[in-house]
Amino acid sequence: MKYELEERVEKFGENTIDFAKSIKLTSITKNIIEQLIAAATSVGANYFEANGASSKKDFLNKIYICKKEVIESQHWFRMIIEAVETNNQTALKLWQEAKELGMIFSKIISNVKNKP
Numbered sequence: 001m002k003y004e005l006e007e008r009v010e011k012f013g014e015n016t017i018d019f020a021k022s023i024k025l026t027s028i029t030k031n032i033i034e035q036l037i038a039a040a041t042s043v044g045a046n047y048f049e050a051n052g053a054s055s056k057k058d059f060l061n062k063i064y065i066c067k068k069e070v071i072e073s074q075h076w077f078r079m080i081i082e083a084v085e086t087n088n089q090t091a092l093k094l095w096q097e098a099k100e101l102g103m104i105f106s107k108i109i110s111n112v113k114n115k116p
Contacts, residue, residue, distance in 0.1 A: 005104065006051070009044040009066075012097055016040035016073070019090050028083050036076035040094075042069040043101065060112055067105035073098045 017040075020033045043066050050062035077095040081088050 006044075006047065009047045009101065012070075012094070012101060013041040013044045015097075016094055019087065019094060022087055022090075023080065023084055026083075029080065032076055032079050032083055036073060036080060039069045039072040039076060040098075043073065056112065060109060063105055063108050063112070067102055067109065070098045070101045070105065074102070 017037060020037055023029050023033055025033070046062045046065040046069065050059050050066065053059035053062060074095055077091050077098065081091045081095075
């Protein structure tokens with residue numbers, strides 16, 4: 001399962017980058033895209049750090065950051081949907097992927113906390 005999630009968070013970041021490339025830069029979209037890319041690519045980076053964690057506490061901290069960044073990504077996808085009228089289907093799919101990843105990270109947190 002770990003490796004499947006590694007691939008999934010990497011694809012999420014890559015797909016978000018590809019999506020962002022398709023958005024016309026304007027005074028409105030520029031900041032949203034920058035924030036979106038930062039949040040979405042941070043998910044994978046923090047997940048990989050979690051896998052190399054030095055302790056349970058360190059692991060949980062990195063997974064919490066993954067969850068936080070993926071929820072932030074959802075926010076920025078919603079804002080880009082509002083800001084542009086094209087590519088909304090792609091944005092909605094990526095928003096859904098962010099939501100699912102958030103649920104996975106919540107489950108990981110719950111499982112680790114409940115483990116002796």
